[in-house]
Amino acid sequence: MFFPILKAQSTKSLTRSVGYLHAQPKRVRGLVRDPATFLQSPCGKAYDIQSTSSLKTYLGEEYALDDNLLLQVLTHKSFAHGMKPFNEKLSVHGSQFLKHKSAIHTVNSEKGISALGSLESRKTLSTDILAAFVKQQGFADVIYWKKRDDSITDPTQSGENSIKAGVLEALIGALLVTRGAGVAEKFVFEKLLSENSKDSLVNIVRAQA
Incomplete structure (x- = not known):
């Protein structure tokens, strides 16, 4: 695809040059790549607002977030050389919040503070369990990295x-930052730590035991 580029000269006149967007499978050194060829998830899903639909459906109206924020939640800093809004800071917020609420849940539902070191409590927040949760919810294919x-x-x-795992933590962080601690806490307890939810972190751990 060719497109014109206008360049201003010192004489205030304009000159026309030609650029080329390269979209072939094999890279050609020196040619500008068509963004459509690399702004995709590893599964080939295009980077756009429409890709947030599965996450929006999961959240429903109760935990709804802005579309652009959802796209940021789904984007890691490795994607597009960090040129798109990514989820790192949201993930840090969400990770600490989840650890805090998980500790409260463990103490209240088991045998006091000594239960914090139990195998189940540690596995609940492990990377593999958080990743398994994201995969079960159906939005793993639209994670951009x-x-x-x-x-x-x-x-x-x-x-x-x-x-x-970082995406789930970023989702919690996004709820915390934009909807407040009350909504984020309700999400964590109802969606992630409840024994009544078959897809919760707690029940994923127990299913793998």
């Missing part, structure tokens, strides 16, 4: 599970 090495297919070795 760049693989370090395409030859590594094991999600525990490729970084994929860490990316998925």
Whole structure:
């Protein structure tokens, strides 16, 4: 695809040059790549607002978030060289909030503070369990990130599970920052830590035991 580029000269006149967007499978050194060829998830999903639909459906009206914020939640800093809004800071907020609420849940539902070191309580917040939750909810395919090495297919070795876990933590962080601690806390207790929810972190751990 060719497109004109106008350049201003010192004489205040304009000159016309030609750029080229390269969209072929094989890279050609020196040519500008068509953004559509790389602004995709590893599963080939285009980077756009429409990709947030599955996450929006999961959240419903009760935990609704702005579309652009949802897209940020789904985007890791490795994607597009960090040129798109990414979820790192939201993930940090969400991670700390989840740890706090999980500790409260463990103490209240088990045998006091000594239960904090139990295997189940530790596994509940593990990277693999958080990643399994994201995969079960159906929005893993629209997580935007760049693989370090395409030859590594094991999600525990490729970084994929860490990316998925970060998305869940970023989602909690987004609720905390924009909807407040009350809404974020309700989400964590009802969606992630409740024994009454078959897809909760708690029940994923128990199902794998």
